Structure formats: structure tokens, C-alpha cells
Amino acid sequence: MRLAVVVLLIWIGAALCAPWLVEAPNRVELKTLLAGPMPGAPLGTDALGRPVHERLLIGARVSLLVGFGVVAFAAALGTLLGLAAGLLGGWVDRLVVRMIDLFLAFPGILLAIALAGLLGPGVDNLVIALGMVGWVGYARLARAQALTLAEREHVLAARALGCGTWRILWRHLLPLALAPLLVEATFGIAAAIVAEAGLSFLGLGIQPPDASWGSMLRDGVSYLLVAPHLVIAPGVALFAVTLAVNLLGDWLRDRLDVRARSQGVM
Amino acid sequence: MSAPLLEVEGLSTTIGAARVVDGVRLELARGETFALLGESGCGKSMTALSLMRLLPPAGRIEAGAVRLDGVDLLRLSEAEMRRVRGARLAMIFQEPQTSLNPVMRIGAQIAEAVRLHAGAAAAVDARVLELLRAVGIPDPERRAREYPHQLSGGMKQRVMIAMALAGDPELLIADEPTTALDVTIQAQVLGLLKTLQQQSGLAVLLITHDLGVVAETAERLAVMYAGEIVETATTAAFFAAPAHPYSRMLLESLPTADKRGARLAAIPGRVPPLDRAFTGCRFVERCPRALARCVEQLPPWHEAGAGHWVRCHLWDADLVDTATVAEPAVAEGEQVPVGEDAAPLLEVADLKVHFPIHRGVLRRVVGQVRAVDGVSLRLRPGRTLALVGESGCGKTTAGKALLQLIAPTAGSIRYQGHELAGLSHRRMRRFRKDLQIIFQDPHASMNPRMLVGDVIGEGLQALGLARTRPERLRRAAELLELVGMPGAAVERYPHEFSGGQRQRICIARALAVDPRVIVCDEPTSALDVSVQAQILNLLKDLQARLGLSYLFITHDLSVVAYLAHEVAVMYLGRVVEQGRVEEVLERPRHPYTRALLSAVPVADPRAERRTLRLEGDMPSPSAPPPGCHFHPRCPEARPECALAYPEGRAVSATHRVHCILVEAEG
Numbered sequence: 038m039r040l041a042v043v044v045l046l047i048w049i050g051a052a053l054c055a056p057w058l059v060e061a062p063n064r065v066e067l068k069t070l071l072a073g074p075m076p077g078a079p080l081g082t083d084a085l086g087r088p089v090h091e092r093l094l095i096g097a098r099v100s101l102l103v104g105f106g107v108v109a110f111a112a113a114l115g116t117l118l119g120l121a122a123g124l125l126g127g128w129v130d131r132l133v134v135r136m137i138d139l140f141l142a143f144p145g146i147l148l149a150i151a152l153a154g155l156l157g158p159g160v161d162n163l164v165i166a167l168g169m170v171g172w173v174g175y176a177r178l179a180r181a182q183a184l185t186l187a188e189r190e191h192v193l194a195a196r197a198l199g200c201g202t203w204r205i206l207w208r209h210l211l212p213l214a215l216a217p218l219l220v221e222a223t224f225g226i227a228a229a230i231v232a233e234a235g236l237s238f239l240g241l242g243i244q245p246p247d248a249s250w251g252s253m254l255r256d257g258v259s260y261l262l263v264a265p266h267l268v269i270a271p272g273v274a275l276f277a278v279t280l281a282v283n284l285l286g287d288w289l290r291d292r293l294d295v296r297a298r299s300q301g302v303m
Numbered sequence: 304m305s306a307p308l309l310e311v312e313g314l315s316t317t318i319g320a321a322r323v324v325d326g327v328r329l330e331l332a333r334g335e336t337f338a339l340l341g342e343s344g345c346g347k348s349m350t351a352l353s354l355m356r357l358l359p360p361a362g363r364i365e366a367g368a369v370r371l372d373g374v375d376l377l378r379l380s381e382a383e384m385r386r387v388r389g390a391r392l393a394m395i396f397q398e399p400q401t402s403l404n405p406v407m408r409i410g411a412q413i414a415e416a417v418r419l420h421a422g423a424a425a426a427v428d429a430r431v432l433e434l435l436r437a438v439g440i441p442d443p444e445r446r447a448r449e450y451p452h453q454l455s456g457g458m459k460q461r462v463m464i465a466m467a468l469a470g471d472p473e474l475l476i477a478d479e480p481t482t483a484l485d486v487t488i489q490a491q492v493l494g495l496l497k498t499l500q501q502q503s504g505l506a507v508l509l510i511t512h513d514l515g516v517v518a519e520t521a522e523r524l525a526v527m528y529a530g531e532i533v534e535t536a537t538t539a540a541f542f543a544a545p546a547h548p549y550s551r552m553l554l555e556s557l558p559t560a561d562k563r564g565a566r567l568a569a570i571p572g573r574v575p576p577l578d579r580a581f582t583g584c585r586f587v588e589r590c591p592r593a594l595a596r597c598v599e600q601l602p603p604w605h606e607a608g609a610g611h612w613v614r615c616h617l618w619d620a621d622l623v624d625t626a627t628v629a630e631p632a633v634a635e636g637e638q639v640p641v642g643e644d645a646a647p648l649l650e651v652a653d654l655k656v657h658f659p660i661h662r663g664v665l666r667r668v669v670g671q672v673r674a675v676d677g678v679s680l681r682l683r684p685g686r687t688l689a690l691v692g693e694s695g696c697g698k699t700t701a702g703k704a705l706l707q708l709i710a711p712t713a714g715s716i717r718y719q720g721h722e723l724a725g726l727s728h729r730r731m732r733r734f735r736k737d738l739q740i741i742f743q744d745p746h747a748s749m750n751p752r753m754l755v756g757d758v759i760g761e762g763l764q765a766l767g768l769a770r771t772r773p774e775r776l777r778r779a780a781e782l783l784e785l786v787g788m789p790g791a792a793v794e795r796y797p798h799e800f801s802g803g804q805r806q807r808i809c810i811a812r813a814l815a816v817d818p819r820v821i822v823c824d825e826p827t828s829a830l831d832v833s834v835q836a837q838i839l840n841l842l843k844d845l846q847a848r849l850g851l852s853y854l855f856i857t858h859d860l861s862v863v864a865y866l867a868h869e870v871a872v873m874y875l876g877r878v879v880e881q882g883r884v885e886e887v888l889e890r891p892r893h894p895y896t897r898a899l900l901s902a903v904p905v906a907d908p909r910a911e912r913r914t915l916r917l918e919g920d921m922p923s924p925s926a927p928p929p930g931c932h933f934h935p936r937c938p939e940a941r942p943e944c945a946l947a948y949p950e951g952r953a954v955s956a957t958h959r960v961h962c963i964l965v966e967a968e969g
Contacts, residue, residue, distance in 0.1 A: 193748075195765070196728070198735060198739075198761050199732045199735035199766045201729075201765070202728070208750070212750075213750070213752065
């Protein structure tokens with residue numbers, strides 16, 4: 038647990054402080070193409086001789102923004118729509134379900150490409166585009182949760198006591214529906230970072246020569262056999278961050294469960 | 304008596320640190336029905352699973368011997384044990400719903416059991432049909448090709464019994480076989496077990512919490528408490544004179560008609576945790592007549608009569624007269640003659656709740672489930688109206704529709720002259736203060752993430768009756784005292800309390816807004832008998848103190864007899880008979896009411912009863928039979944019954960029956 042927090046703090050710290058830590062992540066140095074670790078570039082250099090460690094640091098900014106931005110946007114939108122659909126039923130539910138079906142029937146990445154193309158390149162538009170695709174999963178999960186929870190008698194009891202819809206949504210549905218949504222969200226962060234790479238490849242996300250972990254991975258794949266460090270460095274970074282976020286999600290879920298807490302199960 | 308079929312000696316089973324079965328000793332003769340009686344958590348199911356060697360992964364049999372015909376089952380290898388299971392020792396479970404494989408045809412599931420034990424492949428199909436016929440399933444050729452979801456609960460339990468019989472066992476262990484079933488279906492299944500037993504000389508180990516079922520089916524019984532057997536006797540001797548204080552209190556806590564003005568004997572406290580070693584009697588903390596030595600010394604077995612053994616110090620020869628001292632007489636609660644003639648507080652007229660059935664892409668309505676189909680009720684101030692019926696009759700839906708928790712399709716609900724039907728959630732809010740509800744399952748009816756104080760204070764907050772949290776918590780603590788719980792409980796979470804305590808919290812929550820009417824939706828059916836008695840006492844006290852009116856929804860006629868003033872019997876969405884409780888229960892006029900009453904097992908083996916057994920199941924409310932809904936099952940049905948639904952006929956000023964066989968008076 039402590040390790041996960043340390044990894045996340047390093048990641049966030051790197052993302053915030055990157056501009057002061059790096060010298061020239063985009064400077065092309067043709068004398069040291071695909072070089073291994075060496076003084077000045079402890080993680081080696083890429084196909085244009087740029088130092089991998091500096092690009093990794095500056096790329097953390099983008100991955101942080103995209104990872105958290107997309108998940109926050111998608112989870113908030115999806116949870117709200119899903120819970121409301123499950124609780125209210127009727128035409129609200131039918132509308133949301135149709136929208137979910139529509140989004141699911143359409144290949145997600147294609148839709149994101151279309152949206153990003155429409156909105157124009159840039160990290161902010163990328164977040165919006167990926168979020169608009171990502172909410173579906175949360176909405177489906179939240180709706181299923183709301184449907185089972187709304188059957189529970191404590192929701193009926195709250196209704197009988199005169200609680201309004203918002204109050205029921207906020208106090209009786211959301212806290213109980215949160216656990217699976219949190220798990221989904223922790224996976225979502227990693228998926229968003231990778232999806233960003235795909236969109237950046239098409240020129241819709243981060244613009245070259247700027248670095249993101251996704252674009253570094255993608256570029257590195259071409260040189261996998263001659264210079265594996267190009268993939269290993271961002272790959273390990275992505276792996277560590279994803280694992281840390283997942284662990285944090287598990288811990289948070291246990292913390293939120295009052296039953297587990299009082300029994301001292303952590 | 305010949306050598307016993309099953310002999311259990313010193314059986315001890317642990318699950319983790321808890322010793323759930325401790326030194327159990329029993330004997331079962333061939334062809335005998337032996338009941339293992341106890342409340343939830345007493346270890347009776349674990350005893351059964353230990354006999355089958357089917358314990359959950361954490362369970363371990365620590366000591367003892369289980370001899371079936373002299374062979375110790377605990378010493379067999381797993382392969383040998385597999386040959387015993389099903390062939391000599393079979394088991395059926397409480398929940399037929401989950402005991403059958405939902406994606407396999409009934410016939411195939413039974414054939415699987417037959418093949419395991421018979422071998423000869425050719426005769427399998429014939430044997431399956433024979434078994435289905437033996438358990439009384441009509442049209443077995445067709446049923447064998449059906450899937451479990453096409454069968455009713457009673458039918459599924461019959462299929463389970465057929466599977467258990469496939470290997471021709473000598474002993475059938477039935478773990479609460481009828482608890483999940485309605486009383487009329489329960490009567491069918493118990494009758495079936497009895498017939499099978501007479502035909503094949505099968506011995507039955509019946510595990511149950513229901514004293515009535517024991518009285519009707521078993522020849523001998525053992526009472527379990529906290530993992531050990533505390534009393535064993537013949538059924539007749541036990542019900543004539545239960546020897547252990549626990550057994551006595553259990554019998555006294557049963558609600559019946561003759562306990563009406565009185566309080567029920569409730570057993571205080573709860574079963575002790577089983578993860579510690581006991582130095583004295585396990586019941587001592589809850590026993591009203593505990594002696595000093597009960598705490599220090601394990602009670603030995605004493606003989607209370609021929610074949611009647613009890614584990615209690617009070618039966619020590621030196622002390623025998625104290626043992627026969629009668630229980631302190633229960634205080635007679637004064638009968639408050641309230642509301643007999645008062646204007647009704649709540650008046651329901653022709654209430655209907657239909658659920659549309661949607662089909663296809665366009666979700667067209669192809670039919671209606673008529674859950675409630677024209678119910679009229681009157682609830683007077685300070686009175687209890689019981690709404691009785693079997694599962695699926697629409698009683699719960701009616702209760703929820705009354706509070707507008709489900710929108711009624713038609714009909715009127717007038718509360719003090721105000722029409723409630725069709726009010727939006729917002730406009731209904733001003734009536735929420737007066738109309739409250741208590742649910743069946745005290746686990747599901749509280750938000751597990753909220754403190755007890757916030758649970759109780761929720762209504763105060765939502766209706767703006769107490770704006771600040773300290774104020775709400777203070778009020779919640781007062782309410783907890785009112786329902787017999789410590790006020791300090793406001794700082795704790797619901798899961799820290801037992802079922803009975805949670806139900807008290809739910810009652811406190813309903814009382815918080817100072818209601819006048821409470822809909823009690825099966826508030827005690829998830830609780831043990833002794834805890835049920837506590838809750839019924841509490842409800843009765845509260846009614847006397849606060850002048851509450853209850854709409855008491857239940858399937859349990861003994862609770863009705865004890866608690867209600869008026870009763871309405873529902874069948875398939877309609878009220879078939881209603882009137883004052885003594886009229887309906889003592890002089891029932893509708894054939895369904897009579898059948899329902901006669902199907903309830905009575906905890907008195909001497910009671911001579913003529914059982915009116917109903918055949919078949921309740922039809923689906925989406926396609927009710929034409930005419931009187933009950934006529935396909937009615938033993939007195941006539942051709943004209945199928946023509947039209949009978950009008951209500953007044954038998955007396957307060958007693959109305961919907962049956963053409965009843966002559967109206969006056």
C-alpha cells in the first residue's frame with residue numbers, strides 16, 4: 038500500500054515539476070541514435086537521439102492529465118446517468134439504455150477519432166473525446182447497481198420517510214454502488230493512457246515533437262529488437278502507475294466498507 | 304427395539320475457531336422420523352452436513368463417530384463415502400430454487416442421480432418416471448422434459464425428493480424442507496414425506512425450527528441450543544411437558560389465539576458466541592431460573608421420564624420440585640377497547656395494481672400481471688388489520704401501493720378523507736409523516752453505510768422535523784430507548800446488531816416521524832420464534848401507548864390470531880374473506896380460508912385435526928382462472944363457480960365472504 042502511494046506521488050511530482058527538471062526533451066541529437074544508457078541519458082536515447090528519461094518526465098504530464106481527466110469526466114457522467122436511469126426507470130431509463138447501446142455498437146476508438154477530429158487536435162479535446170466514449174461502461178455498471186439497490190428495502194424505506202430523489206441517489210445509492218465503479222475507474226486510467234497513444238498517432242492528440250508515454254511506446258515498438266529500452270522505459274512507468282492506481286482503488290474500496298473496517302480487515 | 308439404523312456419538316465439528324457442533328449424540332431407528340429442533344445458528348444444519356461429510360471448506364469434524372448400520376462413516380475414505388451418499392444417506396435442502404441446475408431438464412437431473420446408483424442403463428427412463436410419480440407430480444412424461452424455472456416451489460421440492468430417493472436410501476436428511484414454501488404447499492410436501500416413509504420404511508432426520516412441523520411429523524425429537532443437544536424425548540412427551548427451560552420458553556413464545564390479551568414469553572439476550580469454551584450451561588445467561596452452579600458446572604443428563612432426557616441442573620434429584628414450579632404468570636395486558644366504532648383512518652376502495660408485461664422490440668404491452676385486483680380495506684385508529692395470504696397473492700404489493708411506493712393502477716386510498724392515490728412523490732410528502740412502513744428483512748432495510756443514529760434520524764431530516772444533527776441524534780437515542788435498546792447505539796453501524804435488534808431499529812425509524820399508521824410487511828418472518836415474540840410484544844406495547852394503527856401483512860396465521868383485531872384473507876390479488884379476527888379464524892366460511900387454517904401445523908401433537916389438503920399451486924396472476932379464482936383448487940367447487948367472480952356476501956355486520964356457497968344473512 039505504502040509503495041503504491043510512493044509511486045503515485047513520484048508520478049504526480051514528476052508531472053508537476055517536469056518543466057524544471059528537464060533540459061531539452063525535444064532536441065534532436067543525430068550522433069547518438071538509439072543509444073543505450075550513457076552519461077546525460079541514463080535511460081538511453083530514441084530514434085532521433087532524444088534522451089528517453091527527459092521525455093518520460095515530460096510525458097508524465099500528458100499521461101496524468103489524460104488518465105485522470107478522462108476517467109473523472111467519464112465516470113462522473115456515466116455514474117450520474119446510470120444511477121438516474123436505474124432509479125427513475127421509465128422514459129429516462131429507456132433513453133439512457135438506447136444511448137448506451139448506440140455507443141457500444143459503434144467501435145469506441147473510431148468514435149473517439151471522429152470526435153477528436155471534429156474538436157481539433159490538443160490534449161483538452163482528447164480528454165473530451167475519450168471521456169465521451171468512456172462513460173458508457175460506467176453508466177452500464179451504475180445502472181445495474183441502481184437496479185438491484187433500488188429493490189432493496191432501505192431505498193423504499195427512505196422513500197416512505199419522504200426523502201427526495203436526489204437525496205436517495207446521493208445517500209442510498211451512490212455509496213453502495215461505489216465499489217465496483219472504483220475498480221472500473223482504476224482500470225480506466227491505464228486504458229485512457231494507452232488510448233491517448235492511439236489518437237496521438239493519428240495526430241489528434243499530443244503533437245510531435247512533444248512526448249507522451251503513449252506516443253513513446255508506439256514509436257518504440259518499431260525498434261523493439263534493436264533498442265528495447267525505448268519500450269521498456271515507458272512500459273515500466275505505465276505498469277507501475279497502473280498497478281499503484283489499482284492498489285489504491287482496492288484500498289479505497291475496503292476503506293469505504295464499514296463492515297470490513299470495523300472487523301479490522303484491511 | 305432392534306439395532307438403530309444411525310448412531311451418532313460425541314460428534315464435534317468446528318468451523319474456524321467456532322465449535323458449532325459439540326458432543327452431539329443421537330440414535331435413529333429404521334422407519335422413524337426424528338426431528339432436530341433449534342433456532343438459527345444452533346448447529347442443526349452443521350450436524351446434518353457432518354453426517355453427510357459435506358462440510359464447508361473451513362469446517363472440520365474434530366471427534367465422534369457416525370455409525371450407519373454399525374459402519375463408522377467418519378472412517379470411510381472419500382471414495383467409499385461417495386457410495387454411501389445418495390445410496391444409503393440422502394439429503395434435501397431448504398431452497399429448492401437453488402438446489403436444482405437451472406439449465407438442465409428435470410428428467411435429466413433425476414436420471415443423473417439414478418445412473419449413479421443403479422447402473423443398468425436401459426431402465427433409467429422408466430425409473431425417472433416412476434420416481435416422479437412416486438412424489439406425486441402429475442403428468443410426469445411432460446414434466447420430465449421441463450426446466451426447473453417452469454415448476455413452482457412445491458414442485459421443485461418434490462423433484463428434489465425424487466432425486467434423493469433415486470438411490471433408494473435408508474435415511475433421508477431433510478434440512479428445513481418446507482421453510483421456503485407456503486403453508487398449503489408445506490402440508491402437501493409433509494404429507495408426501497409421510498406417505499413415502501410408510502411405503503418404503505425410510506427413516507427421516509428432519510431438521511427444522513418449526514415446532515408445529517415437528518409436532519405433526521416426528522416421533523422423537525432433540526432440541527439443540529448453541530451447538531449441543533439440551534433435550535431429547537418422544538414428541539408426545541415433549542409437547543406435554545418440555546423439560547429444559549429453553550424448550551419451555553420456546554413453546555411459550557409461540558403466538559396463538561389463546562395468548563391474545565397477554566404478552567408472549569420472549570427469551571432475552573442472544574445465543575452466546577461459540578468460539579469460547581463453556582464452563583457451565585450454555586443457556587445460563589438467558590435462563591430465568593439459573594442457579595449458581597449453572598454458571599460453574601456443566602449440567603449432566605438427567606432423566607425426566609421414560610426416554611426423556613434433559614441436560615439441566617434443575618432436574619437434579621435434590622432440586623426436582625423447583626423444576627416443576629410454574630413459570631411466573633405473564634402479566635395480563637389490559638385489552639383497550641379502542642376504535643371499534645371509530646371512523647376509519649384509512650379507507651381503501653377497489654385498489655388495483657397491474658404490472659404490464661412488455662414484449663418485443665417495441666415493448667408492446669401483451670398482458671397484465673394483476674398483482675392486486677380490487678382490494679377494499681378499512682383501518683380504524685388504534686386497531687390492527689391483518690392482511691393474510693400466501694406468497695404471490697399480492698399482499699405486499701397492496702401494502703406498498705397504500706403508501707404510494709408503487710403507483711396503483713386504479714382505486715382510491717383515502718387517509719382521513721384525503722385521496723392519496725395518484726399523488727406525486729412531492730405532494731405525497733406531507734402524508735409521509737403519518738404513514739410509515741416496516742419491512743421483512745431487517746438486513747436489507749437499512750443502509751449499511753449509515754450510522755444507526757442517522758438511519759433513525761433520516762425521516763426527521765427529510766421532512767424537516769429536526770434540522771440539526773445533534774437534535775436528530777438526541778431524538779434517535781430516545782426512540783431507541785422506547786424500543787428497548789440502549790441509546791448509545793446511535794454511534795454504531797447496523798451490521799453490529801442481531802436480526803431482532805435491527806428490526807427494533809427499523810421500528811424506531813418508523814416511529815421517528817410520529818406516525819399514526821404503520822404498514823408492517825412480514826416484520827417477524829425473518830426472525831427466530833423467540834425473537835419474534837420480542838418484536839410482537841413491542842408492537843403491541845407501542846400500539847397501547849401510542850394508539851398506532853397497524854396494517855399487518857403476513858402469511859402466518861398464528862401471528863394474526865395473536866395480534867390482529869380484524870383480518871382480510873387474500874387469494875390471487877383479491878380479498879376472499881374479511882371480518883373480525885375471531886369470526887374469520889374460528890368460523891371461517893370461505894373454502895380457501897378453511898384450507899389455509901387447516902394447513903397450519905399446530906405445536907400440539909394431541910390436537911385432532913382434519914387436514915383439508917389443497918391440491919395444485921396458486922395460478923399465475925397474469926392469467927387468473929375465470930369465475931372464482933379459487934375454484935380450480937376448491938374441494939367444494941361447483942360448475943357455476945367458473946362463471947363469474949362471486950360478489951361479497953355479508954355473513955354478519957363485520958364479516959364478508961366472496962363465495963357462492965355462503966348464504967348471505969339478513
